Amino acid sequence: MSRLSSTNLAVSALAASLAAPLRVGLIGFGCVGQGLYDILRQRPGFGAEIRRIAVKNPGKPRSLPVEAFSFQADELLHDPELDVLVEVIDDAREAFRLVSTALRQGRRVVTANKAMVAQHLPELIALEREFGGTLLYEAAVCGSIPVIRTLDAYFGQEPLRSVSGIVNGSSNYVLTRMGQDASEYAVALVEAQQQGFAETDPTLDMAAFDPRSKAVILAAHAYGALLQPEQVLNLGIENVSATDIAYAAVAGQKIKVVAGLYLLPDQQLTVLVTPQLVDPTSPLYAVDDEFNGVVIEAEFAGPQFLRGRGAGGHPTGSAVLADLAALRANQRYAYAKLAQPELTYTTDLEIEIYLRTDDELLLDQLGFTDITEEADEDGYIVGFVPLDALIQHRDRLRTAGAFIARTGNVRPATHATEVLEAASAV
Ligand SMILES: NC(=O)C1=CN([C@@H]2O[C@H](COP(=O)(O)OP(=O)(O)OC[C@H]3O[C@@H](n4cnc5c(N)ncnc54)[C@H](O)[C@@H]3O)[C@@H](O)[C@H]2O)C=CC1
């Protein structure tokens, strides 16, 4: 056969595979599952059809007749007629069982479950490589923002000074309502839940477990670092009060929960997720409601900013749709930075924080090395503390009702006074 005719055959095969509708098995029919269903219904020309839907609870009232559902996700795992499994359930442990089983079958899988991906990323990559399947998870980080493919494909070869951003829609929604409308924390949280932004257990959003999972996933693609979630400081907004919002406003700032990944001197990397005082010069200042925003500081490209809806059925369904299109084009993550020289993960730093607490013991335990500002009547203090002390006492900070926001200043734990430029980028 001539080279031309074999090329023609390959092109025809590719065209045929692109033309055949992708047969999708959907596991989970909550906010995201229904969002995807709705999008595919509105886009019949896309070339994917949901062949089967697995749900958990047979008694729950749903928008489709009961015959549309299977009540055993394993039935979809054993259905050879499905081309892709889309896993969008709210149970990370079960999600890992389903996704890892599918990858062992060499299947193509899309998931939105960041807690599951963050906990198991090394195993998932190994399964993908061993059995030849594909796992995509754009929806797991920043909803509709294509941040994973941007880091993985576009910036796969370029060193990044920092990646920092608002990666949780629910906490950003709550902070926006408190700042703009003086809403009560609890009222704003209920609104975030009603609009489908929050996790089934909203503690994951408010105590920053969810953005921590996302930071772990970003670290893999941006720096080739496979971290365990527990290694990363997560402080949230469960204890935020009007006093804290007012403190920021008086200084012309806003409080945002920022996930920061910073490349430090000597090929060291640090990652932390905390509320942060953000001023109007930062692109993150204007990222409100359930929107997310990510600033990428690249070595050669310089700064880039991505912004979009970070939560909700349709925005997240849009990310799943993009993954289905990527699967159809046989795309997979390159994880290029996993093959590059390893960075050393460090928490040996001091960070400057605003802390509001009336717990004297906690103040002692955090071990402030410098105090920048103290105002007794409002019970807050600003100063440098070791990052390791915050990691060690993060649970007690939650239960003691303390609120922390970092100022953006970071320095080595050697108490050197030079503030690291890279770490104060936002
Ligand atoms: N809501 C959002 O804006 C976003 C959610 N995600 C992630 O997407 C996933 C789904 O989130 P939502 O749709 O918001 O949650 P949801 O709570 O609205 O829906 C999840 C559904 O999964 C079902 N489910 C649980 N175990 C199941 C099983 N074994 N088999 C079949 N169904 C099962 C639950 O009954 C529930 O109906 C989660 O991992 C979440 O973290 C990701 C990005 C955005």
Ligand SMILES: N[C@@H](CC=O)C(=O)O
């Ligand atoms: N609960 C998450 C949903 C999207 O990931 C959030 O609020 O960001």
